[in-house]
Amino acid sequence: MVAPSKANLEDFFKPFHHFGGGWNPEEQVLPPQQEEEQTPGAQVNEPRGSYTGGAYGVGAPPPPPQAPGAAKKGADASAGYNKPGEGVNKGEGLVVGFYDKSCPAAERIVREWLQKVLKSNPYATANIIRLAFHDCAVGGCDASILLDAVAQGDKVEKGSIFNGVSLKGADLIDDLKMRFEEECPQTVSCADAIAFSANEAMAMSTGVRQRPLAGRRDSVNSLATAADQNLASPTATVDQMSEIFRKLGFNAEEMVVLLGAHSIGTAHCDLFMDRVYNFRNTQKPDPVLPLPYVDQLKGICTDPGTPQFRNPPVNFDETPYALDNLYFRNLVQNKSLLLSDSSLLGDARTGPTVRQMADDDMLFRKRFAELFARLTSFNVLTGNNGEVRRTCRSTN
Template sequence: MAEFIVKDEVRKGVTKNPGLAAGLVRMHFHDCFIRGCDASVLLDSTPSNTAEKDSPANNPSLRGYEVIDSAKARLEAVCPGIVSCADIVAFAARDSVELAAGVGYDVPAGRRDGRISLASDTRTELPPPTFNVNQLTQLFAKKGLTQDEMVTLSGAHTIGRSHCTAFSSRLYNFSSTSSQDPSLEPSYAAQLKRQCPQGRTNPNLVVPMDPSSPAIADVGYYRNILTNHGLFTSDQTLLSNAKTASQVNQYARNSYLWADKFADAMVKMGQISVLTGNAGEIRTNCRVANG
């Protein structure tokens, strides 16, 4: 019943706005990498504390909060105090993957909600789009995830969008010797420059992560990397290491392999430092800790 309610709210949200599927997958990732999968990403800021959701890493780019709120309201009406916000986020990410990729998987339940959310944590716990393959590998290892799983989970960039500010350093004033990143295919760079003009300060300018199929989770992400069409440094860097490049090649040729391993990696990520037993709480409202 609980999972059906969440799935229904995700389906309604994604039907209205297909981009929410990517938003909900990203929300789960950003939640789990900070203090574990405890729904800390949902807590609102207070006069005395800036929460994760209002950090530059999450605001204005993170979306899908209204889907979680709607699911929580329905669940509290039928089974109050039973289903945690952390479980709702995990279920919603799974349902989003199913809608975008046609891949379903079982999500273990039983997470409890945390009471702490600090914007400052995002600076050290989330990988910025400028990370190289070694930095990514180290950060994922800190969370108990392998390099193989890092490459697999990076495939989530097959759906969704990015704000121009996340990659504009690759287009303009890249280094003292090159104005744009030489690892970016020139015609793709020219296209991105048209979409993200230099000096344009509009924070709402966005481009699709995978222009060929922005709402469908497929291996286009890996094929793009092979042709130097990776949007972020953290995407294109996967070709700079023999082992990760081999994996990119493998996934680009075999969508079933990626989908299968992606589901497994999502389940494992969803178990990072979870609160169980008497730890944490079951929030009544996902935006505020219980009084």
């Protein structure tokens, strides 16, 4: 896979505010302090727009960077960092009920905590699901996404152009980790906190409940360059997206199902504005989009010149808090905001799955739950690898 240059990526992502969040049935515009999300993807196709949704950045500022040598005593600074193809893969070493003796209330704590969070922030499910993908896609599900700094001083994943200010949900995990520490100190890892909360978010969004696998440990390293190489833009081609998902162990059919996470996302107008007003510099809308849909989007995205992050977000489908198959039903009607999503229908490798998911809502919900469990078990650290952090923002 040929990656674009860092300079090109930085230019491309300056306007990006990645997908997530939810739908307010009374209005298209999210309240100013609501949160934002993003999705799996691949390389840049064409520079355009901005994703939105999410929650990171709410509350207190992050702690100062750690001093050199603050990593786990006697450990190489990179020893706990799980790179693709290394460490424990495919969830080996993970079990259901891992904390039944050491922290028996763990799963209940997550469920009650998220129920409370959703009362004030209904977008939290989208934020957490996106955060889990961004953690697992970069070296494995090891909570490297949560670190604010590492001992060797390298730029961490939060600083990647694919994360940055658009990454939401880390503060939610901070809150959950604090609750774990109160109940059973230094027992539940940050990686399991992400996986448990993502599993609960998935259950609340799909209606399909399953007990989470556990036993993950936390990385002591985090590299922005790793995120740059393993996360990608929402305008990716099918080939580019397929390569990203292949490295995670998923085929084309499975990729399509997981991209159904867009069912609870939103996107800022600047992400798809050119599809509405000036597709490929034609001064016309993308001919694939139905004209009534174009008119609907123009009614929301009224000013193509609105500065990034200040234009309205638009929901991916009409059921923003439910991970259902409406996303696929809309794709079949060519009603998609993102160019990457639009490309799925016409490709022989992905089109049949789009139609299959559009025809069977329960099949989609069940398949998503199965595949999401696999995703959150990818390339984990277990046993004596890594550590169990006291706080998710820094190593011990």
